Amino acid sequence: NAGVTQTPKFQVLKTGQSMTLQCAQDMNHEYMSWYRQDPGMGLRLIHYSVGAGITDQGEVPNGYNVSRSTTEDFPLRLLSAAPSQTSVYFCASSLSRAGTQYFGPGTRLLVL
Amino acid sequence: QQQVKQSPQSLIVQKGGISIINCAYENTAFDYFPWYQQFPGKGPALLIAIRPDVSEKKEGRFTISFNKSAKQFSLHIMDSQPGDSATYFCAASKYQGGSEKLVFGKGTKLTVNP
Numbered sequence: 001n002a003g004v005t006q007t008p009k010f011q012v013l014k015t016g017q018s019m020t021l022q023c024a025q026d027m028n029h030e031y032m033s034w035y036r037q038d039p040g041m042g043l044r045l046i047h048y049s050v051g052a053g054i055t056d057q058g059e060v061p062n063g064y065n066v067s068r069s070t071t072e073d074f075p076l077r078l079l080s081a082a083p084s085q086t087s088v089y090f091c092a093s094s095l096s097r098a099g100t101q102y103f104g105p106g107t108r109l110l111v112l
Numbered sequence: 113q114q115q116v117k118q119s120p121q122s123l124i125v126q127k128g129g130i131s132i133i134n135c136a137y138e139n140t141a142f143d144y145f146p147w148y149q150q151f152p153g154k155g156p157a158l159l160i161a162i163r164p165d166v167s168e169k170k171e172g173r174f175t176i177s178f179n180k181s182a183k184q185f186s187l188h189i190m191d192s193q194p195g196d197s198a199t200y201f202c203a204a205s206k207y208q209g210g211s212e213k214l215v216f217g218k219g220t221k222l223t224v225n226p
Binding site: 041045048099101103106 | 155157217218
């Protein structure tokens with residue numbers, strides 16, 4: 001099992017550019033989520049999904065879109081990157097929304 | 113409203129000492145309290161977890177103490193080692209029925225000096 005994988009590991013964007021952060025899991029988990037981690041702010045939930053075709057907003061959803069067409073994949077889209085979106089992004093999956101979260105290795109994003 | 117409050121924000125301990133990180137929660141429906149450990153450049157990983165039917169859980173040098181009446185729980189790291197240097201997150205959720213999402217504290221950066 002690869003667990004939760006994320007690509008890319010590091011990305012530099014210019015303000016206004018768009019991009020997609022990829023996340024995949026091979027544990028057949030229904031619940032997947034995206035967090036951003038900033039110094040002193042902990043892990044903040046961006047969007048989550050309770051199964052294929054079902055997504056919902058978390059704590060800080062503005063500027064991000066998600067979709068869940070398969071159980072395995074949960075991409076995060078930045079529509080028009082802003083410097084405030086400079087952060088480390090983690091994807092996680094779990095059997096349920098309340099259960100143990102398995103995190104990917106993260107994507108470090110720098111928006112200039 | 114922050115549902116899980118964690119302190120301290122940072123902690124420096126000498127090798128062999130005891131590291132103590134505290135968390136307090138608001139929602140009395142929470143019934144699952146995990147701790148996550150994150151090393152630099154890595155994603156968080158589950159370290160140890162407790163349910164409120166016990167007051168303490170120990171795994172090796174790591175112990176969770178739980179006080180239901182005070183709505184507080186803490187992580188104790190005995191005989192702290194430089195390899196324990198990491199960021200620690202407490203979290204809470206309502207596991208039964210899965211109706212409450214896992215919510216995280218803001219994290220504690222632990223540094224263990226050799």
